[in-house]
Amino acid sequence: MSTQHREYEQEQKKLDDTIAIIDSEITQLREDIREATDDYVKQVVNSKKAKELRYLEDHGREKPYFGRVDFLKDEVYELDQVYIGKRGIVRGDTFDSVVVDWRAPIASLYYSGESKEAFYRMGRDIVRGEVTLKRNFAMEDGKITGIYDGAVKETIHREMGDPDDFLQEGFIDEFLAANLNQANDSRLKDIVATIQSEQNDIIRAEKERPIVVQGVAGSGKTTIALHRLSYLIYNYQDTMLSKKFMVFAPNRMFLTYISDVLPELGVDDVQQSTFVDWAARLVKPLLPKGWRITSPDKPLQLFFEDGQDEREQELARNRLRFKGSLACRDALEQYIRFVIETRIPFKKLSFQYNKTKQVFTISGEFIRQSFLEQFANLPYQRRLDALRKHLKQEMNKQMFAHLRELKIDLDKQGLAKFEKMLEQILETYMTSFPQLDVFASYKEMVTDESLLRKLVTAEVDDQVLQDVCQSSRNLFADERLEAEDIAPLLYLQHIVEGMNKAEHFDHTVIDEAQDLSALEIAVVSLATKNQSLTIVGDIAQGIHSYRGIHAWEELTQGIFQKLRPSYYTLSQSYRSTIEIMKCANEVLRQIDLPETVLAKPVLRHGDKPIMVTPATREKLWEDVAKRVAEYRAQGFQTIAIVTKTIGASKKAQKGLQGKIEDMTLLSSKDNQFPGGVTVMPAYLTKGLQFDVVILLDVDQYMNSEWDAKLLYVAMTRPVHRLVMTHVEGSVPPLLCEMPAALYDRAE
Numbered sequence: 001m002s003t004q005h006r007e008y009e010q011e012q013k014k015l016d017d018t019i020a021i022i023d024s025e026i027t028q029l030r031e032d033i034r035e036a037t038d039d040y041v042k043q044v045v046n047s048k049k050a051k052e053l054r055y056l057e058d059h060g061r062e063k064p065y066f067g068r069v070d071f072l073k074d075e076v077y078e079l080d081q082v083y084i085g086k087r088g089i090v091r092g093d094t095f096d097s098v099v100v101d102w103r104a105p106i107a108s109l110y111y112s113g114e115s116k117e118a119f120y121r122m123g124r125d126i127v128r129g130e131v132t133l134k135r136n137f138a139m140e141d142g143k144i145t146g147i148y149d150g151a152v153k154e155t156i157h158r159e160m161g162d163p164d165d166f167l168q169e170g171f172i173d174e175f176l177a178a179n180l181n182q183a184n185d186s187r188l189k190d191i192v193a194t195i196q197s198e199q200n201d202i203i204r205a206e207k208e209r210p211i212v213v214q215g216v217a218g219s220g221k222t223t224i225a226l227h228r229l230s231y232l233i234y235n236y237q238d239t240m241l242s243k244k245f246m247v248f249a250p251n252r253m254f255l256t257y258i259s260d261v262l263p264e265l266g267v268d269d270v271q272q273s274t275f276v277d278w279a280a281r282l283v284k285p286l287l288p289k290g291w292r293i294t295s296p297d298k299p300l301q302l303f304f305e306d307g308q309d310e311r312e313q314e315l316a317r318n319r320l321r322f323k324g325s326l327a328c329r330d331a332l333e334q335y336i337r338f339v340i341e342t343r344i345p346f347k348k349l350s351f352q353y354n355k356t357k358q359v360f361t362i363s364g365e366f367i368r369q370s371f372l373e374q375f376a377n378l379p380y381q382r383r384l385d386a387l388r389k390h391l392k393q394e395m396n397k398q399m400f401a402h403l404r405e406l407k408i409d410l411d412k413q414g415l416a417k418f419e420k421m422l423e424q425i426l427e428t429y430m431t432s433f434p435q436l437d438v439f440a441s442y443k444e445m446v447t448d449e450s451l452l453r454k455l456v457t458a459e460v461d462d463q464v465l466q467d468v469c470q471s472s473r474n475l476f477a478d479e480r481l482e483a484e485d486i487a488p489l490l491y492l493q494h495i496v497e498g499m500n501k502a503e504h505f506d507h508t509v510i511d512e513a514q515d516l517s518a519l520e521i522a523v524v525s526l527a528t529k530n531q532s533l534t535i536v537g538d539i540a541q542g543i544h545s546y547r548g549i550h551a552w553e554e555l556t557q558g559i560f561q562k563l564r565p566s567y568y569t570l571s572q573s574y575r576s577t578i579e580i581m582k583c584a585n586e587v588l589r590q591i592d593l594p595e596t597v598l599a600k601p602v603l604r605h606g607d608k609p610i611m612v613t614p615a616t617r618e619k620l621w622e623d624v625a626k627r628v629a630e631y632r633a634q635g636f637q638t639i640a641i642v643t644k645t646i647g648a649s650k651k652a653q654k655g656l657q658g659k660i661e662d663m664t665l666l667s668s669k670d671n672q673f674p675g676g677v678t679v680m681p682a683y684l685t686k687g688l689q690f691d692v693v694i695l696l697d698v699d700q701y702m703n704s705e706w707d708a709k710l711l712y713v714a715m716t717r718p719v720h721r722l723v724m725t726h727v728e729g730s731v732p733p734l735l736c737e738m739p740a741a742l743y744d745r746a747e
């Protein structure tokens with residue numbers, strides 16, 4: 001690395017030349033867009049040019065590219081020297097490509113890291129060859145400040161043991177290490193210069209297949225899902241619209257946190273929502289007047305706050321789990337079958353042609369078969385329409401055969417009369433088919449125990465179904481629904497009426513997918529064209545015992561049976577230091593989870609986490625305030641004080657009042673992440689990251705799977721420093737087996 005690099009002179013010259021080209025492009029673009037015009041086409045072209053100009057002025061000139069890859073093509077032995085940047089730069093006069101966009105097909109060579117047998121796809125073709133050089137640049141004000149020739153491939157892909165061996169063996173990607181060490185604010189940002197090979201596979205995965213990513217805390221799941229959107233829109237702008245992309249995330253605060261990075265990636269107009277906000281909008285037209293949906297936070301209070309009634313918890317757990325399960329989805333399908341079998345008489349259809357007294361009949365069996373087999377794939381209501389059309393055709397067929405036989409020609413008036421008669425007969429006949437109201441049907445299913453028992457497979461306990469019906473009846477008596485009712489209602493709408501295709505997404509990202517129920521994910525998949533979904537999450541961070549995915553097979557086998565999803569795992573963690581991740585992993589070791597979910601920290605060392613155990617609560621507040629002041633003085637910008645519950649957060653805010661200035665208490669109602677010093681419950685820290693995390697009362701996390709996961713989430717949020725605290729006297733159940741060497745005890 002460094003400016004002493006043997007090719008420093010050539011590379012600096014290349015950079016000077018590139019900047020000169022950019023300067024002349026900037027002059028040209030400014031001239032082009034100076035003149036106002038009424039012509040619509042010119043306006044469109046100008047707005048494109050204005051965007052280009054803005055990029056060149058704001059970023060392109062300062063850092064036109066970050067990498068170079070040399071590719072020796074097989075057979076022709078031509079050497080392509082490709083410079084890669086955040087955006088492509090093309091000379092306006094010759095249309096020569098000066099810098100290649102990171103999303104372009106050839107740029108994949110830079111990321112894939114293969115050296116001898118490299119290739120990239122150009123449409124349907126594959127271009128093969130050898131990557132002879134992968135080079136990264138650090139730049140400042142038009143000067144190269146560092147050149148790093150990459151350890152192609154070995155960087156992260158290699159099976160590795162202790163990160164320190166890795167560092168010593170010299171297999172590190174120096175450029176990545178330098179980038180991670182520089183990270184001095186914890187905003188989410190683009191990582192186009194340092195995307196790793198296994199992340200690149202996900203970003204560039206096939207577009208019309210669901211992908212499921214199990215990635216450890218800090219492995220870049222959120223980041224790469226957003227980069228994938230940017231990649232898709234760049235490569236498929238003819239068939240996909242970024243306005244029709246959707247990102248689902250766990251809370252509104254998280255959404256504002258990710259929206260920072262969207263403009264950098266050129267996808268600022270994607271839709272973003274929590275599942276509940278989006279789905280509630282769709283479900284509202286199905287509800288009777290006056291019915292309300294209770295706050296999605298209610299279960300959070302019931303399960304996370306102290307002093308809750310245990311029977312209430314059990315009832316809610318059984319009910320909510322069931323309503324999010326694939327067993328519930330199957331019961332909804334079964335419900336329609338049940339209605340068809342028990343509530344439709346499939347009577348024969350007879351009518352008489354008065355002129356000839358001929359009686360025509362369509363048998364009940366014919367009607368049953370058409371309904372059950374021919375139109376089986378249609379939603380119930382559309383089946384009714386299709387059946388009606390079909391019966392009319394059949395009646396016409398019989399009638400006209402009869403008229404032909406008797407050589408009777410109907411005149412215009414006769415035809416109209418006949419048509420009217422058919423319509424009347426059909427109108428009456430179709431009344432024997434029940435009209436299904438989605439809401440009434442759902443209500444019937446989840447409140448009538450004996451019906452529900454018939455619809456649900458034997459694996460689900462009677463007790464669970466009893467709890468579902470009893471507690472649903474109580475809830476519905478107040479004309480209330482809960483957030484977990486929405487997915488089954490939308491699913492039922494899909495099988496009764498069909499979903500509105502205009503609402504469908506071109507691509508959907510589900511972040512923190514382990515916290516959605518399987519049925520919620522099934523509903524999202526129904527609303528996404530061609531099952532083009534990126535589903536990312538971490539089983540180790542599934543903190544909701546009453547819902548959520550417990551194993552990815554629930555999706556891969558339970559929802560996407562026809563088109564198997566591609567499944568990826570990411571085990572390298574980039575956010576926190578090696579010291580912090582070692583501690584966090586110890587918490588996970590307490591519970592039985594698959595090997596894939598243990599994180600391997602990457603490359604960056606820092607201070608050991610600190611355990612603070614003051615003698616009294618007052619001393620604890622003083623200690624925390626002192627540390628916050630010190631961290632602020634050291635330049636750390638985001639400091640989170642994290643408690644187990646919202647109740648504890650409120651107490652902490654009181655205790656720290658007057659001791660820490662500009663501190664914000666956050667609850668799930670907050671839409672914005674204010675930065676600075678914040679106090680919040682652990683479940684709200686999901687997906688976020690902070691420079692420093694101070695955990696209050698780590699002795700409150702009990703030895704259970706859910707508490708361990710919650711503590712793990714909180715411990716994996718800091719980029720730089722982790723402090724664990726509790727008042728002296730008790731032993732934190734989840735930390736008592738942690739080797740003392742992994743953390744420092746404060747005086």
Ligand SMILES: Nc1ncnc2c1ncn2[C@@H]1O[C@H](COP(=O)(O)OP(=O)(O)OP(=O)(O)O)[C@@H](O)[C@H]1O
Nearest residue numbers: 191194195196217218219220221222223574575687
């Ligand atoms: N290839 C990379 N190069 C540089 N930084 C990276 C890379 N991959 C991830 N990061 C950084 O790691 C941090 C964590 O990323 P991100 O929040 O996307 O991870 P996550 O898997 O969604 O985490 P979690 O599940 O813990 O919320 C971010 O600061 C991100 O910029």
